[in-house]
Amino acid sequence: MQPSCISNEAEEEISRHPCYSEEAHRFYARMHIPVAPACNIQCNYCNRKFDCVNESRPGVVSEVLSPEQAERKVKGVAAQLMQLSVVGVAGPGDPLANPEQTFDTFARVKRHVPDVSLCLSTNGLTLYRHVDEIIELGIRHVTITINAIDPDVGREIYPWVFDEGVRYEGREAAELLISRQLQGLEMLAKLGILVKVNSIMIPGVNDHHLPAVSKRVKELGATLHNVTPLIIAPGSQYEADGRKAPRPKELHNLQELLGRDGMKVMRHCRQCRADAIGLLGQDRNQDFPLEAMEDDPAINEAARAQFQHDLDAKIRERVKVRRERHMQENAPKIRVAVATRGGDKVNQHFGHATEFLVYDTDGAEVQLLGVRKIQAYCHGKADCNGDKAATLQEIISILSDCRILLCSGIGEGPRASLNKAGVLPLVRKGGIQEAILESVKYSSYFENINISKG
Ligand SMILES: C[S@@+](CC[C@H](N)C(=O)[O-])C[C@H]1O[C@@H](n2cnc3c(N)ncnc32)[C@H](O)[C@@H]1O
Ligand code: SF4
Numbered sequence: 345m346q347p348s349c350i351s352n353e354a355e356e357e358i359s360r361h362p363c364y365s366e367e368a369h370r371f372y373a374r375m376h377i378p379v380a381p382a383c384n385i386q387c388n389y390c391n392r393k394f395d396c397v398n399e400s401r402p403g404v405v406s407e408v409l410s411p412e413q414a415e416r417k418v419k420g421v422a423a424q425l426m427q428l429s430v431v432g433v434a435g436p437g438d439p440l441a442n443p444e445q446t447f448d449t450f451a452r453v454k455r456h457v458p459d460v461s462l463c464l465s466t467n468g469l470t471l472y473r474h475v476d477e478i479i480e481l482g483i484r485h486v487t488i489t490i491n492a493i494d495p496d497v498g499r500e501i502y503p504w505v506f507d508e509g510v511r512y513e514g515r516e517a518a519e520l521l522i523s524r525q526l527q528g529l530e531m532l533a534k535l536g537i538l539v540k541v542n543s544i545m546i547p548g549v550n551d552h553h554l555p556a557v558s559k560r561v562k563e564l565g566a567t568l569h570n571v572t573p574l575i576i577a578p579g580s581q582y583e584a585d586g587r588k589a590p591r592p593k594e595l596h597n598l599q600e601l602l603g604r605d606g607m608k609v610m611r612h613c614r615q616c617r618a619d620a621i622g623l624l625g626q627d628r629n630q631d632f633p634l635e636a637m638e639d640d641p642a643i644n645e646a647a648r649a650q651f652q653h654d655l656d657a658k659i660r661e662r663v664k665v666r667r668e669r670h671m672q673e674n675a676p677k678i679r680v681a682v683a684t685r686g687g688d689k690v691n692q693h694f695g696h697a698t699e700f701l702v703y704d705t706d707g708a709e710v711q712l713l714g715v716r717k718i719q720a721y722c723h724g725k726a727d728c729n730g731d732k733a734a735t736l737q738e739i740i741s742i743l744s745d746c747r748i749l750l751c752s753g754i755g756e757g758p759r760a761s762l763n764k765a766g767v768l769p770l771v772r773k774g775g776i777q778e779a780i781l782e783s784v785k786y787s788s789y790f791e792n793i794n795i796s797k798g
């Protein structure tokens with residue numbers, strides 16, 4: 345199969361995968377199973393040791409599961425969560441640095457919950473060695489994190505790589521990793537596997553290099569490019585170096601640039617934990633404690649199929665309406681930030697938000713621009729109790745191009761500060777799209793705010 349040729353079967357899988365399809369992410373849930381603690385490389389941004397309940401970022405988990413425990417948990421979740429469509433292994437380390445646990449887990453999931461898609465997220469170092477297992481198990485989605493294709497850039501990201509008993513450092517380490525990543529990508533794409541490439545935007549290291557990465561991975565058959573911002577992980581090398589996360593505008597500009605070059609770009613990544621369960625942005629792991637899982641729960645396959653069939657119809661209808669209402673490129677737009685815990689609803693108090701979804705609207709159509717994390721929350725402070733005033737200023741600067749902020753509640757202090765900064769906070773509940781359109785109409789500001797600040 346040609347890399348760029350997507351079969352009907354693949355189209356259908358994408359339409360149910362919350363990460364590959366922006367529409368699916370409103371309705372379909374994924375489950376990450378944390379069965380892979382070890383890693384075979386070091387990235388300067390990653391620290392899996394730091395554990396903090398407030399943290400929601402990749403590499404963080406409450407507990408690592410054995411394949412037996414993972415099976416129990418997946419069965420329990422599938423019995424309760426009808427919209428579960430994807431089960432993936434994404435850490436907390438690298439799934440392919442723990443191949444026995446990873447593939448044993450996938451085999452169990454396939455046996456007991458055959459209707460879910462399997463998904464794997466890896467740094468790609470040993471991918472080429474596992475292609476047969478991936479095909480055999482029917483794993484249809486693989487994510488490879490590729491931050492550089494130039495070893496001189498890569499050496500600033502990866503201090504070491506460990507392969508077959510040998511530790512590589514410096515340029516040599518980056519060279520080996522990059523060649524393996526590109527090799528694995530090409531092999532999988534040629535076999536019709538849907539490959540998503542993750543790249544972390546690291547200002548001053550690879551930000552200017554990512555268009556070249558995007559071009560190369562597209563040539564090799566990647567389906568989707570997911571560029572996410574660096575999160576300054578406490579205890580990481582980049583924290584010690586004083587590196588900074590990119591500004592939302594810089595990330596947005598880069599995503600736009602890659603999109604213009606013809607790559608399909610993911611904009612709704614929530615940079616989930618390695619044990620996240622539920623709709624994107626709505627982590628329900630705490631609702632499914634392992635101890636509460638039954639030994640052999642009844643999974644009603646017919647009910648799951650009917651439920652998902654109805655979801656598909658809803659998605660098709662939304663896509664049709666969106667196409668009809670397609671937002672005019674040059675129409676004046678209003679930028680709206682939304683505090684949400686997921687579920688496609690305005691349901692988060694401003695003070696509890698750790699991220700905002702940002703949309704543009706012309707008053708008739710609503711378009712997701714991306715996710716903005718609040719970096720200041722756990723910004724390298726071991727107790728996560730940052731200075732409140734500084735945190736508020738950071739949030740205001742992150743939302744400064746927005747005209748309206750929708751949240752389920754907000755205190756008087758932040759309300760006044762946001763107002764002063766030209767962002768109108770409105771307390772709303774319910775569906776995001778409806779709330780955005782209603783708030784824009786409702787607002788007597790409408791005439792005054794019909795030109796986007798962004
Ligand atoms: C925890 S990793 C697990 C899978 C695999 N080890 C990998 O790196 O691709 C999942 C994703 O989180 C990203 N990630 C880890 N730490 C991060 C950080 N501090 N900032 C941004 N992305 C990060 C990784 O680069 C990867 O794309
Ligand atoms: S490859 Fe993944 S798990 Fe390993 S150090 Fe990098 S981000 Fe962390």
Ligand code: SF4
Nearest residue numbers: 363613614615616624
């Ligand atoms: S981290 Fe991004 S790509 Fe991975 S499951 Fe979450 S939203 Fe999807």
